[in-house]
Amino acid sequence: MSGHNVWTHxxxxxxxxxxxxxxxxxxxxxxxxxxxxxxxxxxLIYALTIFAVGIPILIAETMLGRTSRQxxxxxxxxxxxxxxxxxxxxxxxxxxxxxxxLILSFYSVIAGWALHYTWLxxxxxxVGADAATISAGFDxxxxxxxxxxxxHTLFIAFSALIVGMGIHKGIESGLRxxxxxxxxxxxxxxxxxxxxxxxxxAASFLFTFNIADLSLEGWLQAMxxxxxxxxxxxxAIMAYxxxxxxxxxxxxxxxxxxFVDTAVAMVAGLAIFSLVFGAGLETGQGPGLMxxxxxxxxxxxxxxxxxxxxxxxxxxxxxxxxxxxxxxPVAAFLVERFDMTRPQAVTIMVVAAWAMGLLTVVSFxxxxxxxxxxxxFGRSAFDFIELLTNIFMPLGGLLIALFAGWALTQxxxxxxxxxxxxxxxxxxxxxxxxxxxxxxxxxxRTIPQVEGYVIPTLGALLIVGAFALSQRLRKPAA
Ligand code: TRP
Numbered sequence: 001m002s003g004h005n006v007w008t009h010x011x012x013x014x015x016x017x018x019x020x021x022x023x024x025x026x027x028x029x030x031x032x033x034x035x036x037x038x039x040x041x042x043x044l045i046y047a048l049t050i051f052a053v054g055i056p057i058l059i060a061e062t063m064l065g066r067t068s069r070q071x072x073x074x075x076x077x078x079x080x081x082x083x084x085x086x087x088x089x090x091x092x093x094x095x096x097x098x099x100x101x102l103i104l105s106f107y108s109v110i111a112g113w114a115l116h117y118t119w120l121x122x123x124x125x126x127v128g129a130d131a132a133t134i135s136a137g138f139d140x141x142x143x144x145x146x147x148x149x150x151x152h153t154l155f156i157a158f159s160a161l162i163v164g165m166g167i168h169k170g171i172e173s174g175l176r177x178x179x180x181x182x183x184x185x186x187x188x189x190x191x192x193x194x195x196x197x198x199x200x201x202a203a204s205f206l207f208t209f210n211i212a213d214l215s216l217e218g219w220l221q222a223m224x225x226x227x228x229x230x231x232x233x234x235x236a237i238m239a240y241x242x243x244x245x246x247x248x249x250x251x252x253x254x255x256x257x258x259f260v261d262t263a264v265a266m267v268a269g270l271a272i273f274s275l276v277f278g279a280g281l282e283t284g285q286g287p288g289l290m291x292x293x294x295x296x297x298x299x300x301x302x303x304x305x306x307x308x309x310x311x312x313x314x315x316x317x318x319x320x321x322x323x324x325x326x327x328x329p330v331a332a333f334l335v336e337r338f339d340m341t342r343p344q345a346v347t348i349m350v351v352a353a354w355a356m357g358l359l360t361v362v363s364f365x366x367x368x369x370x371x372x373x374x375x376x377f378g379r380s381a382f383d384f385i386e387l388l389t390n391i392f393m394p395l396g397g398l399l400i401a402l403f404a405g406w407a408l409t410q411x412x413x414x415x416x417x418x419x420x421x422x423x424x425x426x427x428x429x430x431x432x433x434x435x436x437x438x439x440x441x442x443x444x445r446t447i448p449q450v451e452g453y454v455i456p457t458l459g460a461l462l463i464v465g466a467f468a469l470s471q472r473l474r475k476p477a478a
Contacts, residue, residue: 005167006243012172013244014253016325017062019175020236021261022182023322024110025229027315028290030265031272033225035283037218040209043266045222050258053223053438054230056430057397058254059417060404061232064092065241066250067416071332072096072235075242085407092399096235097330099392101349102385103234104326105356108159109382111319112151113291114312116141121298121309129299135292142364152357155316159323160350163331164343167243171324178317185314186267189307193271196301197278202270205283223442224390229261231325233396239329250417251427275301290315327353360385391443398439405431 007013034042068075073093080089120126126134141147162170193199214222231237244253272294276283279297283289298308327349334345359367363382367373373381404413405428414424 006245008168008172010245010248012175013062013240013248014256015175015179016171016240016243017231017237017253017257018260019179019321020231020240020325021229021257021322022264023229023231023318024107024315025225025322026261026265027268027272027318028110028287030225030229031269032286032289033221034206034269035273035289036286037215037221038210038213039205039283040207041211041214042218042222043206044209044211045214045219046226047262049223049226049438050230050262052430053397053435054226054232055254055258056427057232057401057435058230058237058257059250059427060431061237061397061400062241062244062250062254063404063413063416064400065238066244066246067412069242071242071336072238072329073333074336075238079408083408083412085403089399089403089407092396092403093235093333095392095396095399096233096238097333099234099389099396100236100326100329101353101356102389102392104156104323104349104353106360106382106385107319107323107326108156108353109148109152109357109360111155111316111323112148113141114315114319115151115155116147117291117295118309118312118316121295121305121312124305126295126299126308127305129296131296134296134299135288138288138292145361145365148361148364149358152361153354155319156323156350156354156357159320159327160346162320163324163327164346166342167328171328174324175321178321182314182317182321185310185317186264186271189311189314190267190271190274192303192307193274193278197271197274197276197297199270199274201277202273205273205277206266206269220442223438224394227393227397229265230258231322233393233398233400234326235329235396236325239332240325242332249419251419251423356385394439394442398436398443401431401435401439405435 007016030046064079065072065075068078070078071093073090073096076090076093077087079085080087120137126137129137162174164170193202227233272289273283275297276289276293279300281293281297285293294311295308298304298311301307327346330349331342331345334340334348335342338345340348359381363373363380367381369380373384377384379387410428413428414421417424417427419427
Protein backbone atom coordinates (compact mmCIF):
# COMPACT_ATOMS: atom_id res chain seq x y z
CA MET A 1 0.00 0.00 0.00
CA SER A 2 2.59 2.51 1.00
CA GLY A 3 5.80 2.80 -0.88
CA HIS A 4 3.71 3.38 -3.96
CA ASN A 5 5.51 5.64 -6.37
CA VAL A 6 4.54 9.22 -7.04
CA TRP A 7 5.38 11.24 -10.16
CA THR A 8 8.47 13.42 -9.84
CA HIS A 9 6.61 16.69 -10.43
CA UNK A 10 3.28 18.09 -9.44
CA UNK A 11 2.40 18.62 -13.10
CA UNK A 12 3.43 15.19 -14.39
CA UNK A 13 -0.02 13.70 -14.01
CA UNK A 14 -1.33 16.35 -16.39
CA UNK A 15 1.38 15.50 -18.90
CA UNK A 16 0.70 11.78 -18.57
CA UNK A 17 -3.07 12.13 -18.79
CA UNK A 18 -2.75 14.32 -21.88
CA UNK A 19 -0.37 11.75 -23.35
CA UNK A 20 -2.96 9.06 -22.73
CA UNK A 21 -5.86 11.12 -24.02
CA UNK A 22 -4.26 12.46 -27.17
CA UNK A 23 -3.89 9.57 -29.58
CA UNK A 24 -5.39 7.81 -32.55
CA UNK A 25 -8.72 8.95 -31.15
CA UNK A 26 -7.87 12.58 -31.90
CA UNK A 27 -5.88 12.23 -35.10
CA UNK A 28 -7.58 9.30 -36.81
CA UNK A 29 -10.98 8.61 -35.27
CA UNK A 30 -12.22 12.13 -34.53
CA UNK A 31 -11.64 13.53 -38.04
CA UNK A 32 -13.21 10.56 -39.79
CA UNK A 33 -16.23 10.42 -37.49
CA UNK A 34 -16.72 14.15 -37.97
CA UNK A 35 -16.40 13.65 -41.72
CA UNK A 36 -18.95 10.87 -41.72
CA UNK A 37 -21.38 12.72 -39.49
CA UNK A 38 -21.56 16.01 -41.28
CA UNK A 39 -19.12 18.25 -39.40
CA UNK A 40 -20.18 20.96 -36.93
CA UNK A 41 -23.29 19.35 -35.49
CA UNK A 42 -21.25 16.32 -34.50
CA UNK A 43 -18.64 18.52 -32.85
CA LEU A 44 -21.25 20.37 -30.86
CA ILE A 45 -22.56 17.19 -29.25
CA TYR A 46 -19.05 15.92 -28.74
CA ALA A 47 -17.98 19.11 -26.94
CA LEU A 48 -21.11 19.21 -24.79
CA THR A 49 -20.56 15.63 -23.68
CA ILE A 50 -16.91 16.27 -22.90
CA PHE A 51 -17.87 19.05 -20.53
CA ALA A 52 -21.03 17.72 -18.92
CA VAL A 53 -20.07 14.06 -18.69
CA GLY A 54 -16.41 13.61 -19.57
CA ILE A 55 -14.85 16.07 -17.14
CA PRO A 56 -16.87 14.97 -14.08
CA ILE A 57 -16.05 11.30 -14.73
CA LEU A 58 -12.42 12.19 -15.41
CA ILE A 59 -12.31 13.85 -11.99
CA ALA A 60 -13.95 10.81 -10.40
CA GLU A 61 -11.58 8.32 -12.03
CA THR A 62 -8.48 10.31 -11.12
CA MET A 63 -9.73 10.63 -7.58
CA LEU A 64 -10.22 6.85 -7.22
CA GLY A 65 -6.61 6.35 -8.24
CA ARG A 66 -5.21 9.06 -6.03
CA THR A 67 -7.07 8.12 -2.84
CA SER A 68 -6.23 4.46 -3.17
CA ARG A 69 -2.65 4.96 -4.43
CA GLN A 70 -2.74 1.50 -6.02
CA UNK A 71 -3.32 -0.11 -9.39
CA UNK A 72 -7.00 -0.08 -10.41
CA UNK A 73 -7.89 -3.61 -9.29
CA UNK A 74 -6.07 -3.48 -5.95
CA UNK A 75 -7.14 0.13 -5.49
CA UNK A 76 -10.82 -0.65 -5.94
CA UNK A 77 -10.50 -3.56 -3.51
CA UNK A 78 -8.90 -1.21 -1.00
CA UNK A 79 -11.62 1.42 -1.40
CA UNK A 80 -14.45 -1.05 -0.98
CA UNK A 81 -12.91 -1.97 2.37
CA UNK A 82 -12.08 1.49 3.70
CA UNK A 83 -15.46 2.87 2.63
CA UNK A 84 -17.33 -0.28 3.67
CA UNK A 85 -19.12 -0.68 0.36
CA UNK A 86 -20.08 -3.83 -1.49
CA UNK A 87 -17.19 -5.89 -2.84
CA UNK A 88 -19.00 -5.96 -6.15
CA UNK A 89 -17.56 -2.54 -6.99
CA UNK A 90 -14.24 -4.23 -7.42
CA UNK A 91 -15.53 -5.26 -10.84
CA UNK A 92 -14.66 -1.71 -11.97
CA UNK A 93 -11.00 -2.64 -11.68
CA UNK A 94 -11.41 -5.93 -13.52
CA UNK A 95 -13.52 -4.43 -16.24
CA UNK A 96 -10.85 -1.78 -16.72
CA UNK A 97 -8.08 -4.33 -16.98
CA UNK A 98 -10.00 -6.35 -19.58
CA UNK A 99 -10.83 -3.23 -21.61
CA UNK A 100 -7.26 -1.97 -21.51
CA UNK A 101 -6.06 -5.33 -22.76
CA LEU A 102 -8.61 -5.45 -25.58
CA ILE A 103 -8.00 -1.87 -26.70
CA LEU A 104 -4.23 -2.33 -26.65
CA SER A 105 -4.60 -5.36 -28.92
CA PHE A 106 -6.18 -3.46 -31.79
CA TYR A 107 -4.69 -0.05 -31.06
CA SER A 108 -1.24 -1.44 -31.73
CA VAL A 109 -2.28 -2.93 -35.08
CA ILE A 110 -3.71 0.37 -36.30
CA ALA A 111 -0.74 2.34 -35.02
CA GLY A 112 1.31 -0.16 -37.02
CA TRP A 113 -0.34 1.14 -40.19
CA ALA A 114 1.03 4.57 -39.32
CA LEU A 115 4.48 3.03 -39.15
CA HIS A 116 4.00 1.74 -42.70
CA TYR A 117 2.90 5.17 -43.91
CA THR A 118 5.76 6.96 -42.16
CA TRP A 119 8.08 4.74 -44.15
CA LEU A 120 6.23 5.23 -47.46
CA UNK A 121 6.15 8.99 -47.02
CA UNK A 122 9.76 9.50 -45.98
CA UNK A 123 11.05 7.31 -48.82
CA UNK A 124 8.99 9.38 -51.25
CA UNK A 125 7.20 6.27 -52.54
CA UNK A 126 3.88 8.06 -52.90
CA VAL A 127 5.04 11.28 -54.56
CA GLY A 128 2.74 12.03 -57.48
CA ALA A 129 0.75 8.82 -57.03
CA ASP A 130 -2.88 8.84 -58.15
CA ALA A 131 -5.96 7.83 -56.18
CA ALA A 132 -6.14 4.32 -57.58
CA THR A 133 -2.51 3.59 -56.73
CA ILE A 134 -2.82 4.91 -53.19
CA SER A 135 -5.98 3.06 -52.36
CA ALA A 136 -4.58 -0.12 -53.89
CA GLY A 137 -1.54 0.35 -51.65
CA PHE A 138 -3.72 0.50 -48.54
CA ASP A 139 -5.61 -2.59 -49.65
CA UNK A 140 -2.32 -4.38 -50.20
CA UNK A 141 -1.21 -3.55 -46.66
CA UNK A 142 -4.47 -4.89 -45.25
CA UNK A 143 -4.12 -8.01 -47.36
CA UNK A 144 -0.73 -8.84 -45.89
CA UNK A 145 -0.86 -10.50 -42.46
CA UNK A 146 2.92 -10.73 -42.38
CA UNK A 147 3.53 -7.04 -42.90
CA UNK A 148 0.81 -6.03 -40.47
CA UNK A 149 2.16 -8.40 -37.83
CA UNK A 150 5.63 -6.99 -38.28
CA UNK A 151 4.47 -3.41 -37.67
CA HIS A 152 2.20 -4.46 -34.82
CA THR A 153 5.15 -6.22 -33.17
CA LEU A 154 7.48 -3.25 -33.55
CA PHE A 155 4.93 -0.83 -32.15
CA ILE A 156 3.93 -2.88 -29.12
CA ALA A 157 7.53 -3.80 -28.32
CA PHE A 158 8.53 -0.15 -28.32
CA SER A 159 5.66 0.76 -25.98
CA ALA A 160 6.58 -2.15 -23.72
CA LEU A 161 10.15 -0.96 -23.53
CA ILE A 162 9.07 2.42 -22.19
CA VAL A 163 6.72 1.00 -19.56
CA GLY A 164 9.26 -1.67 -18.65
CA MET A 165 11.76 1.03 -17.71
CA GLY A 166 9.47 2.19 -14.93
CA ILE A 167 7.23 5.16 -14.27
CA HIS A 168 10.09 7.62 -13.80
CA LYS A 169 12.82 6.58 -16.21
CA GLY A 170 10.42 5.16 -18.76
CA ILE A 171 7.03 6.82 -18.79
CA GLU A 172 7.89 10.22 -17.32
CA SER A 173 11.09 10.78 -19.27
CA GLY A 174 9.55 9.42 -22.45
CA LEU A 175 6.58 11.76 -22.22
CA ARG A 176 8.74 14.72 -21.36
CA UNK A 177 10.52 14.33 -24.68
CA UNK A 178 7.62 13.14 -26.80
CA UNK A 179 4.80 15.47 -25.86
CA UNK A 180 6.45 18.83 -26.65
CA UNK A 181 7.71 17.40 -29.94
CA UNK A 182 4.20 16.29 -30.83
CA UNK A 183 2.76 19.74 -30.23
CA UNK A 184 5.42 21.35 -32.39
CA UNK A 185 4.71 18.90 -35.22
CA UNK A 186 0.99 19.48 -34.94
CA UNK A 187 1.47 23.22 -35.32
CA UNK A 188 3.81 22.71 -38.28
CA UNK A 189 1.24 20.51 -39.99
CA UNK A 190 -1.49 23.07 -39.31
CA UNK A 191 0.59 25.87 -40.84
CA UNK A 192 1.39 23.66 -43.81
CA UNK A 193 -2.32 22.91 -44.18
CA UNK A 194 -3.17 26.61 -44.06
CA UNK A 195 -0.59 27.45 -46.72
CA UNK A 196 -1.25 24.56 -49.09
CA UNK A 197 -4.83 23.66 -48.36
CA UNK A 198 -8.21 25.28 -47.98
CA UNK A 199 -8.50 26.26 -44.35
CA UNK A 200 -11.68 28.29 -44.86
CA UNK A 201 -13.53 25.30 -46.22
CA ALA A 202 -12.16 23.22 -43.36
CA ALA A 203 -13.24 25.74 -40.72
CA SER A 204 -16.71 26.10 -42.15
CA PHE A 205 -17.07 22.32 -42.33
CA LEU A 206 -16.00 21.93 -38.69
CA PHE A 207 -17.61 24.91 -37.06
CA THR A 208 -20.90 25.68 -38.76
CA PHE A 209 -23.60 23.41 -37.58
CA ASN A 210 -26.99 22.46 -38.58
CA ILE A 211 -28.43 20.24 -35.91
CA ALA A 212 -30.64 18.60 -38.50
CA ASP A 213 -27.52 17.04 -40.04
CA LEU A 214 -27.16 14.83 -37.05
CA SER A 215 -28.71 11.40 -36.88
CA LEU A 216 -29.30 9.62 -33.60
CA GLU A 217 -26.43 7.43 -34.65
CA GLY A 218 -24.22 10.51 -34.90
CA TRP A 219 -25.26 11.56 -31.41
CA LEU A 220 -24.26 8.23 -30.00
CA GLN A 221 -20.99 8.17 -31.83
CA ALA A 222 -20.19 11.66 -30.56
CA MET A 223 -20.83 10.54 -26.98
CA UNK A 224 -18.83 7.35 -27.41
CA UNK A 225 -15.98 9.30 -28.92
CA UNK A 226 -15.89 11.70 -25.97
CA UNK A 227 -15.27 8.71 -23.66
CA UNK A 228 -12.73 7.14 -25.95
CA UNK A 229 -10.75 10.31 -26.46
CA UNK A 230 -10.45 11.04 -22.73
CA UNK A 231 -9.32 7.44 -22.08
CA UNK A 232 -12.15 7.08 -19.58
CA UNK A 233 -13.59 4.07 -17.86
CA UNK A 234 -10.77 1.56 -18.17
CA UNK A 235 -8.31 2.15 -15.41
CA ALA A 236 -5.66 3.99 -17.37
CA ILE A 237 -6.47 7.31 -15.74
CA MET A 238 -6.91 5.61 -12.39
CA ALA A 239 -3.46 4.01 -12.67
CA TYR A 240 -1.86 7.35 -13.50
CA UNK A 241 -3.92 9.04 -10.79
CA UNK A 242 -2.35 6.69 -8.24
CA UNK A 243 0.96 8.47 -8.83
CA UNK A 244 -0.52 11.98 -8.77
CA UNK A 245 0.71 14.55 -6.31
CA UNK A 246 -1.73 15.19 -3.46
CA UNK A 247 -1.23 18.88 -3.98
CA UNK A 248 -2.44 19.08 -7.56
CA UNK A 249 -6.08 20.12 -8.05
CA UNK A 250 -8.26 17.34 -9.41
CA UNK A 251 -10.75 19.71 -10.97
CA UNK A 252 -8.30 22.05 -12.62
CA UNK A 253 -6.22 19.17 -13.90
CA UNK A 254 -9.23 17.41 -15.41
CA UNK A 255 -10.39 20.59 -17.12
CA UNK A 256 -6.90 21.14 -18.51
CA UNK A 257 -6.72 17.57 -19.85
CA UNK A 258 -10.10 17.88 -21.55
CA PHE A 259 -9.24 21.28 -22.94
CA VAL A 260 -5.90 20.22 -24.44
CA ASP A 261 -7.38 16.99 -25.77
CA THR A 262 -10.24 18.84 -27.46
CA ALA A 263 -7.92 21.50 -28.83
CA VAL A 264 -5.69 18.83 -30.36
CA ALA A 265 -8.67 17.15 -32.00
CA MET A 266 -9.83 20.49 -33.45
CA VAL A 267 -6.40 21.50 -34.71
CA ALA A 268 -5.86 18.06 -36.21
CA GLY A 269 -9.28 18.23 -37.83
CA LEU A 270 -8.55 21.69 -39.20
CA ALA A 271 -5.20 20.63 -40.62
CA ILE A 272 -6.47 17.37 -42.11
CA PHE A 273 -9.60 18.84 -43.67
CA SER A 274 -7.65 21.83 -45.06
CA LEU A 275 -5.48 19.37 -46.94
CA VAL A 276 -8.41 17.21 -47.98
CA PHE A 277 -10.48 20.14 -49.27
CA GLY A 278 -7.44 21.82 -50.81
CA ALA A 279 -6.85 18.68 -52.88
CA GLY A 280 -10.51 18.56 -53.85
CA LEU A 281 -11.15 15.27 -52.04
CA GLU A 282 -14.12 13.87 -50.13
CA THR A 283 -14.49 13.95 -46.32
CA GLY A 284 -16.72 10.94 -45.80
CA GLN A 285 -14.07 8.27 -46.32
CA GLY A 286 -14.43 6.55 -42.96
CA PRO A 287 -11.36 4.96 -41.40
CA GLY A 288 -9.48 5.37 -44.70
CA LEU A 289 -9.46 9.15 -44.27
CA MET A 290 -6.01 9.13 -42.74
CA UNK A 291 -4.51 6.28 -44.72
CA UNK A 292 -5.93 6.92 -48.19
CA UNK A 293 -7.32 10.44 -48.52
CA UNK A 294 -4.56 12.19 -46.63
CA UNK A 295 -1.62 10.48 -48.38
CA UNK A 296 -3.34 11.40 -51.64
CA UNK A 297 -3.52 15.04 -50.58
CA UNK A 298 0.18 14.98 -49.65
CA UNK A 299 1.13 13.28 -52.91
CA UNK A 300 0.72 16.42 -54.98
CA UNK A 301 1.82 19.10 -52.56
CA UNK A 302 5.20 20.78 -52.24
CA UNK A 303 7.33 18.90 -49.70
CA UNK A 304 4.33 16.61 -49.29
CA UNK A 305 6.47 13.53 -48.71
CA UNK A 306 8.45 15.21 -45.95
CA UNK A 307 5.52 16.83 -44.18
CA UNK A 308 3.45 13.69 -44.64
CA UNK A 309 6.24 11.65 -43.06
CA UNK A 310 6.44 14.05 -40.15
CA UNK A 311 2.65 13.90 -39.79
CA UNK A 312 2.72 10.11 -39.49
CA UNK A 313 5.51 10.39 -36.92
CA UNK A 314 3.10 12.58 -34.96
CA UNK A 315 0.45 9.88 -35.23
CA UNK A 316 2.93 7.28 -34.01
CA UNK A 317 4.12 9.36 -31.08
CA UNK A 318 0.58 10.13 -30.00
CA UNK A 319 -0.26 6.43 -30.24
CA UNK A 320 2.78 5.40 -28.18
CA UNK A 321 1.97 7.89 -25.43
CA UNK A 322 -1.52 6.36 -25.28
CA UNK A 323 -0.54 2.72 -25.51
CA UNK A 324 1.85 3.02 -22.57
CA UNK A 325 -1.12 4.07 -20.44
CA UNK A 326 -2.96 0.94 -21.56
CA UNK A 327 -0.08 -1.26 -20.41
CA UNK A 328 0.48 0.46 -17.07
CA PRO A 329 -2.70 -0.50 -15.14
CA VAL A 330 -2.35 -4.21 -15.82
CA ALA A 331 1.42 -4.23 -15.34
CA ALA A 332 1.09 -2.36 -12.03
CA PHE A 333 -1.52 -4.88 -10.89
CA LEU A 334 0.73 -7.84 -11.66
CA VAL A 335 3.56 -6.21 -9.76
CA GLU A 336 1.40 -5.46 -6.71
CA ARG A 337 -0.56 -8.66 -6.58
CA PHE A 338 2.00 -11.27 -7.59
CA ASP A 339 5.21 -9.53 -6.62
CA MET A 340 6.55 -9.70 -10.14
CA THR A 341 9.30 -7.44 -11.35
CA ARG A 342 8.11 -4.68 -13.65
CA PRO A 343 9.76 -6.15 -16.77
CA GLN A 344 8.10 -9.51 -16.08
CA ALA A 345 4.70 -7.90 -15.59
CA VAL A 346 5.00 -5.76 -18.73
CA THR A 347 6.12 -8.77 -20.74
CA ILE A 348 3.11 -10.83 -19.70
CA MET A 349 0.64 -8.06 -20.49
CA VAL A 350 2.21 -7.18 -23.80
CA VAL A 351 2.74 -10.71 -25.08
CA ALA A 352 -0.89 -11.52 -24.31
CA ALA A 353 -2.15 -8.32 -25.99
CA TRP A 354 0.17 -8.95 -28.92
CA ALA A 355 -1.30 -12.42 -29.44
CA MET A 356 -4.81 -11.02 -29.15
CA GLY A 357 -3.84 -8.40 -31.72
CA LEU A 358 -3.27 -11.17 -34.26
CA LEU A 359 -7.04 -11.53 -34.34
CA THR A 360 -7.29 -7.95 -35.54
CA VAL A 361 -4.55 -8.58 -38.09
CA VAL A 362 -6.32 -11.54 -39.66
CA SER A 363 -9.67 -9.74 -39.62
CA PHE A 364 -8.55 -7.85 -42.69
CA UNK A 365 -7.34 -10.83 -44.68
CA UNK A 366 -7.31 -14.51 -43.67
CA UNK A 367 -10.48 -14.18 -41.59
CA UNK A 368 -12.11 -11.47 -43.62
CA UNK A 369 -15.67 -11.72 -44.72
CA UNK A 370 -16.97 -15.16 -45.60
CA UNK A 371 -14.64 -17.13 -43.33
CA UNK A 372 -15.17 -18.90 -40.00
CA UNK A 373 -15.14 -16.06 -37.54
CA UNK A 374 -17.60 -14.12 -39.64
CA UNK A 375 -19.90 -17.05 -39.95
CA UNK A 376 -19.87 -17.70 -36.21
CA PHE A 377 -20.14 -14.16 -34.92
CA GLY A 378 -21.57 -12.24 -37.85
CA ARG A 379 -18.66 -9.80 -37.90
CA SER A 380 -14.88 -9.72 -38.06
CA ALA A 381 -12.84 -10.32 -34.92
CA PHE A 382 -11.70 -6.70 -35.06
CA ASP A 383 -15.27 -5.40 -35.18
CA PHE A 384 -16.14 -7.79 -32.40
CA ILE A 385 -13.33 -6.57 -30.14
CA GLU A 386 -14.12 -2.97 -30.91
CA LEU A 387 -17.75 -3.57 -30.10
CA LEU A 388 -16.84 -5.17 -26.78
CA THR A 389 -14.71 -2.19 -25.85
CA ASN A 390 -17.49 0.14 -26.94
CA ILE A 391 -19.68 -1.59 -24.39
CA PHE A 392 -17.09 -1.95 -21.62
CA MET A 393 -15.80 1.61 -21.81
CA PRO A 394 -19.08 3.42 -21.10
CA LEU A 395 -19.99 0.68 -18.62
CA GLY A 396 -16.74 1.37 -16.76
CA GLY A 397 -17.46 5.10 -16.86
CA LEU A 398 -20.99 4.55 -15.59
CA LEU A 399 -19.83 2.40 -12.67
CA ILE A 400 -17.09 4.88 -11.78
CA ALA A 401 -19.62 7.72 -11.72
CA LEU A 402 -22.02 5.73 -9.54
CA PHE A 403 -19.30 4.51 -7.21
CA ALA A 404 -17.83 7.96 -6.68
CA GLY A 405 -21.17 9.72 -6.46
CA TRP A 406 -23.18 7.27 -4.35
CA ALA A 407 -21.10 4.51 -2.77
CA LEU A 408 -18.12 6.37 -1.34
CA THR A 409 -18.32 8.24 1.95
CA GLN A 410 -19.06 11.70 0.66
CA UNK A 411 -17.22 13.63 3.36
CA UNK A 412 -14.04 11.84 2.32
CA UNK A 413 -14.72 12.55 -1.32
CA UNK A 414 -15.17 16.21 -0.61
CA UNK A 415 -11.88 16.29 1.27
CA UNK A 416 -10.09 14.61 -1.62
CA UNK A 417 -11.59 16.99 -4.18
CA UNK A 418 -10.55 19.88 -1.99
CA UNK A 419 -12.99 22.39 -3.44
CA UNK A 420 -15.79 24.56 -2.15
CA UNK A 421 -19.23 23.21 -1.39
CA UNK A 422 -20.87 24.68 -4.49
CA UNK A 423 -18.52 23.01 -6.93
CA UNK A 424 -18.58 19.79 -4.93
CA UNK A 425 -22.37 19.71 -5.17
CA UNK A 426 -22.32 20.53 -8.87
CA UNK A 427 -19.79 17.80 -9.54
CA UNK A 428 -21.77 15.34 -7.48
CA UNK A 429 -24.96 16.14 -9.32
CA UNK A 430 -23.16 15.54 -12.61
CA UNK A 431 -21.73 12.16 -11.58
CA UNK A 432 -24.86 11.06 -9.77
CA UNK A 433 -27.40 11.89 -12.45
CA UNK A 434 -26.20 13.49 -15.65
CA UNK A 435 -23.35 11.07 -16.40
CA UNK A 436 -25.31 7.89 -15.67
CA UNK A 437 -28.27 9.15 -17.68
CA UNK A 438 -26.11 9.99 -20.67
CA UNK A 439 -24.29 6.68 -20.56
CA UNK A 440 -27.48 4.67 -20.17
CA UNK A 441 -28.83 6.44 -23.21
CA UNK A 442 -25.79 5.39 -25.24
CA UNK A 443 -26.21 1.84 -23.97
CA UNK A 444 -29.85 1.38 -24.60
CA ARG A 445 -29.15 2.27 -28.19
CA THR A 446 -25.99 0.20 -28.63
CA ILE A 447 -27.24 -3.08 -27.30
CA PRO A 448 -30.23 -3.70 -29.60
CA GLN A 449 -27.92 -3.14 -32.57
CA VAL A 450 -26.08 -6.29 -31.68
CA GLU A 451 -27.74 -8.99 -33.69
CA GLY A 452 -28.31 -12.16 -31.77
CA TYR A 453 -27.38 -12.76 -28.19
CA VAL A 454 -23.76 -13.71 -28.66
CA ILE A 455 -22.26 -10.49 -27.45
CA PRO A 456 -24.47 -9.65 -24.51
CA THR A 457 -24.02 -13.22 -23.33
CA LEU A 458 -20.27 -13.12 -23.66
CA GLY A 459 -20.17 -9.75 -21.96
CA ALA A 460 -22.25 -11.04 -19.06
CA LEU A 461 -20.07 -14.14 -18.76
CA LEU A 462 -16.96 -12.01 -18.67
CA ILE A 463 -18.35 -9.85 -15.92
CA VAL A 464 -19.53 -12.83 -13.87
CA GLY A 465 -16.17 -14.50 -14.44
CA ALA A 466 -14.38 -11.43 -13.20
CA PHE A 467 -16.49 -11.48 -10.05
CA ALA A 468 -15.83 -15.12 -9.43
CA LEU A 469 -12.13 -14.64 -9.93
CA SER A 470 -12.05 -11.66 -7.61
CA GLN A 471 -13.73 -13.71 -4.88
CA ARG A 472 -11.15 -16.47 -5.23
CA LEU A 473 -8.25 -14.10 -5.23
CA ARG A 474 -9.52 -12.62 -2.04
CA LYS A 475 -9.36 -15.78 0.04
CA PRO A 476 -5.61 -16.01 0.63
CA ALA A 477 -5.46 -12.37 1.65
CA ALA A 478 -8.38 -12.61 4.10
N1 TRP B 1 -7.69 8.26 -25.66
C1 TRP B 1 -6.98 7.47 -26.62
C2 TRP B 1 -7.02 8.17 -27.95
O1 TRP B 1 -7.69 9.15 -28.09
C3 TRP B 1 -7.56 6.10 -26.81
C4 TRP B 1 -7.88 5.42 -25.56
C5 TRP B 1 -9.07 5.04 -25.15
C6 TRP B 1 -7.02 5.11 -24.54
N2 TRP B 1 -9.00 4.49 -23.92
C7 TRP B 1 -7.75 4.53 -23.54
C8 TRP B 1 -5.69 5.29 -24.40
C9 TRP B 1 -7.17 4.13 -22.36
C10 TRP B 1 -5.11 4.89 -23.23
C11 TRP B 1 -5.83 4.33 -22.24
O2 TRP B 1 -6.41 7.70 -28.86
